[in-house]
Amino acid sequence: MTLAITYLSPDKFWLLLAVAAIAVTYVVLQTRRRTYAVRFTNLDLLQSIAPKSPGWRRHVPALILLVALSSMVVALARPAREERVPRERATVILAIDTSLSMMAEDVPPDRLTAAKSAAKTFLTILPPKINVGLVGFNGTGTILVPPTTDRARVTAAVDRLELDERTAIGEAIFTSLQAIRQAPVSEDDADNEEVPARIVLMSDGKTTVGRPDSVGANAAKEAGVPVNTIAFGTDNGVIVLPEEPIPVPVDVDREALERIADATDGKAFTAATEGELREVYRNIGSSVGFEIEFREIGLWFIGLAMVLLFLSSSLSLLWFSRLP
Structure with a gap:
């Protein structure tokens, strides 16, 4: 069964623009850093004095952090799911x-x-x-x-x-x-x-x-x-x-x-047939005996954001001995 989700405060989604701005800023800063490294003409000397590059790992904590921020924005939008309540x-x-x-x-x-x-x-x-x-x-x-x-x-x-x-x-x-x-x-x-x-x-x-x-x-x-x-x-x-x-x-x-x-x-x-009659009664029972209510599930997304923040912090401390 498909889980239908609606949002009680969808206007909060504009905050995703702030998350997107942080992502763009990160990409721009990384590009500038790469450009500066290329300008260092003595590559042999650069390799001897610079620590070994962490490669893709340096982007992982930042990416997880962005996902955590996005999850917080979704929580602010007050997601809710439909539930059939007697x-x-x-x-x-x-x-x-x-x-x-x-x-x-x-x-x-x-x-x-x-x-x-x-x-x-x-x-x-x-x-x-x-x-x-x-x-x-x-x-x-x-x-x-x-x-x-x-x-x-x-x-x-x-x-x-x-x-x-x-x-x-x-x-x-x-x-x-x-x-x-x-x-x-x-x-x-x-x-x-x-x-x-x-x-x-x-x-x-x-x-x-x-x-x-x-x-x-x-x-x-x-x-x-x-x-x-x-x-x-x-x-x-x-x-x-x-x-x-x-x-x-x-x-x-x-x-x-x-x-x-x-x-x-x-x-x-x-x-x-009797089987068809039972099905008709079943449909009527659902429409008469139950109603649809919205149950907020924002805590799900807050919990996801907390897990991602802990993961981002742990990876950053493990790999780079600093917080992201």
Whole structure:
């Protein structure tokens, strides 16, 4: 993974011009010294009275010193790296479609079983301090678990999801907003800004009853709650009802779910297998449960500069019995 580094005080980099000036001055002085040596016409006498030239070694301490100064300038520019930090406070409502179309077996062993498994994986991805609630919806929306940090309780409720007739996505959004209002409030929440909340709505069909999707989306937009939608299933899904022996197609209405996400500043995802659904949940968990913070790493460069200064001093004393 690439380490992304930014600088909180990049204006300090102008000090590198001073380091460059020192480097240029050093080169000029060395050139003058070489020119003076060439002007000494009696080379045999010069070799007999001058000590043996240290050659390239005399430049090493100076070069290390310049690198150390450059490292100090970088430290003054306050380098920082991005770190993914778990959110301390947030509320996520997991709304899962339990309409009869979820019995389709185009996603083995069937859509609902695969959805349950992926949802339970999602619960393990989120940081433990985030409140998670569960809403099941078919012809109506029902708060099965109000927002809580008790993952075992939510997991058990996911396992108990059962199928029923009709699909009411608009009602599911209203029920999820009601669940968000039931989130526990701590002293920190009361004194600070509003705790972020988000709805993750997974469905495989289109609304057949209840308030329209657009009405629910507008309510979420007014409440400032993004709705991430997941269109789950394939276009080959069919179900067989007891009263209708002929297979009934149950296509996924991706466009309707995309409109909900767009209207609420959320994101729309699609998943045709349990593995894809797990990956979608993983991406959502990263965006909901974590935030990016900058951690300053200037001490790294200060430490490097100190090591280089000690090295430069040691080499100069060892080779020339003087400090650089």
